[in-house]
Amino acid sequence: MNRVLVPLQLDGAAPVLGAQAHRFCGETMGTTWQVIFATPERGVKPGLRAALQDELDLVVAQMSTWRPGSDLDRFNRAPAGTWHALAEPFAHVFEAAVWMANVSGGAFNPAAGALVNLWGFGPAPRYTDPGFRVPDDPAVQAALARSDWRALQWDADLRRAQQPGGVCLDLSAIAKGYAVDRVAQRLADMGLRHTLVEVGGELRGEGLALGGQPWWVDLELPPAVQGAHPLLPTRVALHGLCVATSGDYRRAYTHNGAIWPHTIDPRHGRPVAHGLASVSVLHEACLWADAWSTALMVLGREKGVALAAEHGIAALFVQREPDGRLTETLTPAMEALAG
Ligand code: AMP
Numbered sequence: 340m341n342r343v344l345v346p347l348q349l350d351g352a353a354p355v356l357g358a359q360a361h362r363f364c365g366e367t368m369g370t371t372w373q374v375i376f377a378t379p380e381r382g383v384k385p386g387l388r389a390a391l392q393d394e395l396d397l398v399v400a401q402m403s404t405w406r407p408g409s410d411l412d413r414f415n416r417a418p419a420g421t422w423h424a425l426a427e428p429f430a431h432v433f434e435a436a437v438w439m440a441n442v443s444g445g446a447f448n449p450a451a452g453a454l455v456n457l458w459g460f461g462p463a464p465r466y467t468d469p470g471f472r473v474p475d476d477p478a479v480q481a482a483l484a485r486s487d488w489r490a491l492q493w494d495a496d497l498r499r500a501q502q503p504g505g506v507c508l509d510l511s512a513i514a515k516g517y518a519v520d521r522v523a524q525r526l527a528d529m530g531l532r533h534t535l536v537e538v539g540g541e542l543r544g545e546g547l548a549l550g551g552q553p554w555w556v557d558l559e560l561p562p563a564v565q566g567a568h569p570l571l572p573t574r575v576a577l578h579g580l581c582v583a584t585s586g587d588y589r590r591a592y593t594h595n596g597a598i599w600p601h602t603i604d605p606r607h608g609r610p611v612a613h614g615l616a617s618v619s620v621l622h623e624a625c626l627w628a629d630a631w632s633t634a635l636m637v638l639g640r641e642k643g644v645a646l647a648a649e650h651g652i653a654a655l656f657v658q659r660e661p662d663g664r665l666t667e668t669l670t671p672a673m674e675a676l677a678g
């Protein structure tokens with residue numbers, strides 16, 4: 340049987356009889372977004388689509404490593420010792436990212452941009468570029484020296500951060516989740532209560548779908564391993580709940596027979612290689628689902644399960660066992676949702 344996860348509390352009225360479903364979609368952050376909502380209104384408010392795109396564009400304009408001239412890009416290029424006032428959304432994500440870095444002992448690291456770039460997962464050079472070479476040890480050490488998040492000074496009163504010199508912020512592990520939250524909030528501000536928002540596989544569900552059912556979503560699983568028994572899907576009722584998944588199978592290359600995923604362990608400066616195939620996290624805020632899934636992906640199953648349990652985080656770990664099988668581990672908070 341499939342595993343089914345349902346929040347401990349279900350509340351709120353279903354969309355009224357005669358409600359209609361609407362869907363909008365587009366592109367952002369090198370991936371796709373979509374929004375589905377159920378409302379009794381036949382038409383949709385003019386400007387709704389543009390309002391949603393505005394939210395996504397704001398996140399890109401402030402926090403993208405890929406958009407030349409974004410606030411983050413300007414911070415990364417700024418001279419050592421300079422202070423930079425951050426817009427409120429950027430500051431919010433920055434503070435959350437630094438919190439996650441502290442709590443995870445640097446497994447999650449918002450200052451890992453130099454390492455991410457070095458391993459070919461930044462804007463350039465890409466690991467897919469012809470002639471791309473795996474970096475040597477001196478290059479890794481040099482990038483590590485520029486990836487210390489503790490060197491970042493943060494002045495909360497003036498909402499400004501100091502560029503210590505050569506540090507490249509990378510908020511890609513958390514900004515997508517934050518964008519999901521912003522879009523969901525914008526829909527709520529427009530009076531829409533029954534909404535499903537997705538950006539690049541990260542989702543937030545509020546209220547209910549047409550027919551009074553929750554928004555049912557299957558957790559993303561690593562691709563099946565040849566010859567091994569496939570994992571059964573885990574179905575989640577996204578009712579006031581978000582999900583994010585980090586995995587070693589998205590954006591990765593193989594080198595000397597090993598998988599080199601785009602998740603870097605900033606404590607030693609190399610892609611993670613402990614056999615964790617994916618981590619999915621459920622949380623009330625997509626920003627936190629996103630941040631935690633990356634942090635746990637770096638920590639690995641043993642340390643990750645322990646830290647998630649300590650913080651009451653609902654997470655599902657999929658491990659590649661030495662014999663090639665995929666096995667699942669649920670944290671206690673995730674077990675509780677499985678009933
Ligand atoms: P996600 O898919 O949310 O796990 O985010 C992966 C992206 O986050 C990568 O493409 C990098 O840009 C960035 N990243 C990689 N390793 C880390 C890390 N240890 N901490 C924070 N961000 C990271």
Ligand code: MG
Binds near residue numbers: 512628629632
């Ligand atoms: Mg993430």
